[in-house]
Amino acid sequence: MPKAQPRRQRRKEARPAEIMAAGLKLFSERGFAATRLEDVAEAAGVSKATIYLYFDSKAELFKAIVRDVAGSRIGAVEEFIGRFEGTTVDLLTGLFRSIGEVTCVPEIRALMKVVLSEAGNFPDIAAFYRDEVAFRGLGNVARIIERGIARKEFRSCDPVATAQSVIFPIIMNALAQEVFGAKPEIDPDKFLAGHIEFILRGLAADKEQRA
Amino acid sequence: MPKAQPRRQRRKEARPAEIMAAGLKLFSERGFAATRLEDVAEAAGVSKATIYLYFDSKAELFKAIVRDVAGSRIGAVEEFIGRFEGTTVDLLTGLFRSIGEVTCVPEIRALMKVVLSEAGNFPDIAAFYRDEVAFRGLGNVARIIERGIARKEFRSCDPVATAQSVIFPIIMNALAQEVFGAKPEIDPDKFLAGHIEFILRGLAADKEQRA
DNA sequence: TATTAATAACTGACTGGTCAGTTATTAATT
DNA sequence: AATTAATAACTGACCAGTCAGTTATTAATA
Numbered sequence: 001m002p003k004a005q006p007r008r009q010r011r012k013e014a015r016p017a018e019i020m021a022a023g024l025k026l027f028s029e030r031g032f033a034a035t036r037l038e039d040v041a042e043a044a045g046v047s048k049a050t051i052y053l054y055f056d057s058k059a060e061l062f063k064a065i066v067r068d069v070a071g072s073r074i075g076a077v078e079e080f081i082g083r084f085e086g087t088t089v090d091l092l093t094g095l096f097r098s099i100g101e102v103t104c105v106p107e108i109r110a111l112m113k114v115v116l117s118e119a120g121n122f123p124d125i126a127a128f129y130r131d132e133v134a135f136r137g138l139g140n141v142a143r144i145i146e147r148g149i150a151r152k153e154f155r156s157c158d159p160v161a162t163a164q165s166v167i168f169p170i171i172m173n174a175l176a177q178e179v180f181g182a183k184p185e186i187d188p189d190k191f192l193a194g195h196i197e198f199i200l201r202g203l204a205a206d207k208e209q210r211a
Numbered sequence: 212m213p214k215a216q217p218r219r220q221r222r223k224e225a226r227p228a229e230i231m232a233a234g235l236k237l238f239s240e241r242g243f244a245a246t247r248l249e250d251v252a253e254a255a256g257v258s259k260a261t262i263y264l265y266f267d268s269k270a271e272l273f274k275a276i277v278r279d280v281a282g283s284r285i286g287a288v289e290e291f292i293g294r295f296e297g298t299t300v301d302l303l304t305g306l307f308r309s310i311g312e313v314t315c316v317p318e319i320r321a322l323m324k325v326v327l328s329e330a331g332n333f334p335d336i337a338a339f340y341r342d343e344v345a346f347r348g349l350g351n352v353a354r355i356i357e358r359g360i361a362r363k364e365f366r367s368c369d370p371v372a373t374a375q376s377v378i379f380p381i382i383m384n385a386l387a388q389e390v391f392g393a394k395p396e397i398d399p400d401k402f403l404a405g406h407i408e409f410i411l412r413g414l415a416a417d418k419e420q421r422a
Numbered sequence: 423t424a425t426t427a428a429t430a431a432c433t434g435a436c437t438g439g440t441c442a443g444t445t446a447t448t449a450a451t452t
Numbered sequence: 453a454a455t456t457a458a459t460a461a462c463t464g465a466c467c468a469g470t471c472a473g474t475t476a477t478t479a480a481t482a
Binding site for chain 1: 434
C-alpha cells in the first residue's frame with residue numbers, strides 16, 4: 001500500500017497554476033458570476049482561503065487566467081508569418097489552418113465566449129483582450145493582405161476592412177459551435193475549406209481588367 | 212399644480228411591456244446575473260413584487276424578453292425576400308442593408324451578446340434562439356444563394372457553408388463593436404460596403420471557365 | 423543526529439452583504 | 453362590499469472575502 005498522502009501539502013510553486021487551471025475550466029463552463037470560488041478551490045484540491053494567498057480577488061484570478069491563455073499563442077503565429085517566404089495564398093491558407101486549430105481547443109473557445117460576456121464588467125480585461133488579441137490578430141491578417149496586394153497576388157482593397165471579412169467567419173463559427181453546440185448540417189472542416197476558397201476568390205487579382 | 216398622480220396605479224395591460232422594456236435595457240447593459248430585479252422594478256416604475264404578478268421568475272422574465280425581441284423582426288425580412296423579383300445581387304445587397312440596420316439597434320445588438328453569454332445557463336433560450344433566429348436567418352441567406360446559383364448569377368457552391376462566410380462578418384462586426392466599443396480605424400458603413408463587394412466577388416459566376 | 427524554534431503554507435469556520443422570491447397588507451376598481 | 457392590482461416588509465440561501473488557528477518545512481541549536 002502506497003504511503004497515504006499527508007492531508008496537507010505545501011507546494012507553493014504549483015498552486016497558482018493549478019488554481020488557474022481549475023478556474024479556467026469552471027469559468028469557461030459556467031461564466032464568471034455563476035462560478036463559486038469554493039468550487040474552484042475544490043477542483044484545484046485546495047481550500048478557498050488558499051486562493052486568496054495567491055490572488056487578491058475573484059476578479060483578479062479571472063484576469064490572470066485570461067492574460068495567461070490569451071497571451072500564450074499569438075507570438076508563435078506572428079513568428080510564423082514573419083518567416084514565411086512562399087506565396088501569400090499559401091501563407092493565408094497556413095494561417096487559417098492554424099487559427100482553425102486554435103479555435104478547436106475547448107478552453108480557448110470557451111474563454112473567448114467568457115471574455116465577450118464579461119467585457120462590460122471588466123473594462124481592463126476588455127481593453128487587454130482588444131489590444132493584445134483582437135486588434136493584434138486582425139492587424140496580422142491585414143498585413144498579410146497588404147503583402148498580397150503589394151505582390152500583385154490580390155486585388156487592391158482596404159486591408160483592415162477586408163481582414164474582417166476574411167477572419168470573422170472563422171471566429172464566429174467557433175463561437176456559434178461553442179454556444180449552440182455542433183451544427184449537424186455542416187462540419188467545421190468542410191466549412192473551413194469552403195471559406196478559404198471563397199475568400200481567395202474575393203481577394204483574387206483581376207486577371208482581365210479594363211485599364 | 213397638476214393633480215398629483217395617485218401613488219398607486221392599476222394598469223394591468225401596460226405593466227408587462229413596461230417591465231420587459233426595463234428588463235431589456237438592464238439585462239443588455241449588465242448581463243443576466245448582474246442585473247438586480249429591484250433595479251428592473253424601479254426602472255419600470257413598479258415594485259419588485261409586481262414583477263412576480265406577471266412573470267414567474269427572473270429567468271422567465273429574461274426568456275420572455277428574448278422571445279419578444281428576437282421574434283419580432285425576422286418575419287418581415289422573410290416576407291421581403293419572398294416578394295423580391297430583381298437580381299439576386301440586388302436582393303442580397305438589400306438584405307445586407309437591412310441586417311446592417313438591425314445590428315445597429317443598440318438593444319438588439321446588446322441582446323445578442325447577452326444571449327451568447329447566457330446560452331449555457333439557459334438551454335431552452337439557446338435552443339429557441341438557435342432555431343428561431345440563428346439557423347433561420349442562416350437558412351434564409353442560404354436560400355438566397357441557392358436562388359443565385361439556380362439563376363446562374365452565382366457560381367456553384369455549398370449554400371449553407373457559404374452563407375456563413377457571407378453573414379458572419381456582419382454579425383461579428385456588430386458583436387465586436389458592442390463588446391469593445393467602436394473601432395476608430397474603421398467605420399461600420401465603410402466596412403459593410405467593402406464586405407458586400409468582397410462577397411459578391413467570392414460568389415460571382417465564373418465568366419470564362421474551362422469546360 | 424535529535425530537539426526545538428521560527429516561519430510560511432494552508433485551512434475550517436465565520437461574517438456581512440446581497441438578492442431572488444414570499445407574505446401580509448393596502449388601496450384602486452367594480 | 454368584493455375583487456384584485458400593487459406594494460412594503462420580510463425571509464432564507466448563497467457566497468466573496470476574512471481570520472484565528474493548524475500543520476509542514478526549514479534552520480538553528482544542542
